[in-house]
Amino acid sequence: MKLDVEQTRAVVTQALKQVAAQRDRLNELDRGLGDGDHGTTIARGANAAIALLGTAAPASVNEVFTSIGGAMMKSMGGASGVLFGTFFQGAKACPTSPVLDVGTLAGFFEKGVESLKQKSKAVVGDKTMMDAVVPAVEAMAQGAANSQPLEAVLQQAAEAAEKGAQSTKGMLPRFGRARTLGERAAAAQDPGATSVSLFLQGLCEGVRGL
Amino acid sequence: MKLDVEQTRAVVTQALKQVAAQRDRLNELDRGLGDGDHGTTIARGANAAIALLGTAAPASVNEVFTSIGGAMMKSMGGASGVLFGTFFQGAKACPTSPVLDVGTLAGFFEKGVESLKQKSKAVVGDKTMMDAVVPAVEAMAQGAANSQPLEAVLQQAAEAAEKGAQSTKGMLPRFGRARTLGERAAAAQDPGATSVSLFLQGLCEGVRGL
Amino acid sequence: MKSFIHDQEAAAEEALAGILSLTDVPLHRVGSHTAVVYPENRHRKVKVVVGGGSGHEPLFLGIVGPGLADGGVAGQVFAAPNPEAIFDTMQEVQPAEGILLVYGNYSGDVLNFGVAIDDAKAKGIQVAEIRVQDDIASAPSSQREDRRGTAGDIFVIKAISAAADRGLSLQEVVRIGEKINFHTRSLGVASRAATAMDSGEPMFDLPDGEIEVGMGLHGEMGVRRSGYEPSELLVPRMMGMLLADFKETELPLTRAAVMINGLGGTTVIELLVIAGQVRRFLDAHSVAVVHQTVGQFATSLDMAGFSISISQVDDELEPLLEAKCRSFCYTKP
């Protein structure tokens, strides 16, 4: 299965909407772990990205992702603005493509996670968005390597992200504001990881619904 | 019955202690009507007066009253500091006396109430200490004119003050901070009037206990 | 939440130590009173002494300094200072020609300053007084003599002190004082009562979720209690009331010095938002804003809320308000 630029735009918009819709829940999660604003912040970024996608005319599928990355980077602020922005801008370093197939998408996200690692300094187990994004992108790379269909690969990626987000419960935070809470925050689920999972879930549903 | 300077000092100290002991109740009354500090303020004044009486060696009964008036004026601040201070300093304008009889005391308080009226501008019915002090001093003057004994006159004065203080319930305040509360404060009892009543009650008991 | 101050009775005295610890404006204590003087305004013919209760910090000790008051006297929390403290402060500022006392128009202050004035006059000191009456919610414009003083104190003290700095006579400084007092109007709104230091309980009754326009600094009744409203709605309403008040007294507002004052528990970001809304209103009503400032100037412990003070300035008042001054409470660089 391959998506053209228009379909990619529609599917990504849909996924962003699903993240923004969970604003209050994400704030609630951040209240336990950080400063209670992750939902507000990611919703602001998602809405800015949706608005941009609504007016821009992306010339490639790369541009769909780089523009939402740019919009998030510009509008969100906070730690997550740079992190999500960087992740989505991974597509910038990939060959320009008019269609999105499983290899393209895996390529974008692999590049994204690479730059993300440089900025973030966090590794899996540190109770951050990395706990969701790293296994999800690994699942995606593996699926692409095995030439599995896009839908199936997205499904596996979304499941890996969800599992990763769940796994942050019980972890001791070592990054961001949460770090300073130590034991107090151990039980909470990381909001950034949850956002990643919501986004992939949305992408997966969007592609399935095409 | 006549009190010498020493007895006067003892009895006045006793009466001031009884006022100071009601600090919390007086604050509570002021919360309904003013800014909740009348108990604190009058207790501060009473304690300063007691301290002064404990060290000073008054040469006349006048001096017992003028020094507590001075101590209250200096230490209390607020509206009541000047008012109570002025009232007790009425004794300054009276002939110096080594003993306190019913005429002397009535004279002090009549002068006191006279200066007080000038400063206060309030009249009976305005929901202030005037509602207690005016009828009390009238009762005292009348008792003195009829040559009644000190104890009986103090008893009548204390009763008049108590009745006056009670009568402030239901009055619309027209002076001090209470004025601005209008209807909201109608039900409350005026704390300044209550202090007057407590003082006279204490004086009465003190004299009776001699 | 409890105050960090363990003993309300000691608060005024301990806050005085804090005022004296500040290095930008060197002040001296007056005897054992909670009163300070700044003795360096030697060129003044008229010295300015201000005072009022504690709990309104940075007023009243904080407004003493160059270009501002020569002496300040504080009472206990929410209590006027006693006459002796006022009198000794007057003595300490060593007037050349006379002293102007400036204080908010509250019965306790009127009584205590009144006694001090009598004492000073008896000693041959030339003394006059200005009772600040800026709070338009405290009485109708036809009864200005009943109006209370709030954050307008700052503009009044500022203009008077600048006039004194020019070496004007007592009569002239009083004239300017009466003018700035008439030209200054304030209106506040409270959304939470101040908390009593000792008990930790609200000092008066203002249910959560309600606000009261015009509530005084000690919980005096305002003009309008209602449910919560954001400043976006409140500011235009309050500004309308202020403009109407100027109009009623035949002093239309055309050229304004503006102060947004936090009452103690309102955040700086809120005050800034309010300042922007005030400015938008004045721009829309073609009022020229020559000066606008934001901060905590006259508080009521931790009362939540804010007040807006406006002085209608003219060619005489504007330079007086713009002159340099320096103090804990208010600085014009």
Added chain:
Amino acid sequence: MKSFIHDQEAAAEEALAGILSLTDVPLHRVGSHTAVVYPENRHRKVKVVVGGGSGHEPLFLGIVGPGLADGGVAGQVFAAPNPEAIFDTMQEVQPAEGILLVYGNYSGDVLNFGVAIDDAKAKGIQVAEIRVQDDIASAPSSQREDRRGTAGDIFVIKAISAAADRGLSLQEVVRIGEKINFHTRSLGVASRAATAMDSGEPMFDLPDGEIEVGMGLHGEMGVRRSGYEPSELLVPRMMGMLLADFKETELPLTRAAVMINGLGGTTVIELLVIAGQVRRFLDAHSVAVVHQTVGQFATSLDMAGFSISISQVDDELEPLLEAKCRSFCYTKP
């Protein structure tokens, strides 16, 4: 109690209008960002740009002005500003030789300023950065690189800006910046969490009647939670921790610039009482106090509590901290 601000998302933008409405320091907005510049420091070789989240007012837009920062960038409430806003502000201040960025050491700020620095370097702009690390509660002295920035921002920005005013090179200004950053230590205590503007709920959990020494400006965990204690007990304990921290890093405190900072919900009278207690402690420990100031400089919305910031000064730093400056947040006349 609800905030007067109806919409937290609009708060930073509306507060900017408030900052621009103030007349004492004329500022210009940077594009459509919540960022301002004061363009008049023309003599500087190095321009100073500061930034951080909103909710800490008067920081960060309020510290722009003569003798202080050339540019300031604010993010949304408790969120670092985005890289584009930071970059555009750097462009706007038109550096002669280079730009020094000063911001608190929080992961969000490090990330966003980092991206802006990369962008600026790519455009050939010479840029350096100082991450303020004054909060001794946020990491042990052996891990200074993990410490957060709090009210110490003010002293750091002040000294750096004064150095820039002397026309020093970027290298020299950075050297001074690193020095003042090392010389500045803060410790705070909170007695009530900040209130979220939209929900009116506490932003984190601090039960009534409890206090936490070292709690960060966003509720980051402190070093000691306990029942209520008055400042009379807290101040000596906190001062002891600060002195010990100086000692541990072989920089004994002998000559101090001191700032008592209110976190938002603590009354001015409390801050003054605390200032007096801090001074008494320093006097008793033979520390010379060259400068002491009290106010709200770095807040956390309406969090109740205070922080004490101390810079150990020497002959180089003292005149930099004492130099004149003017801004909404901090003025030295």
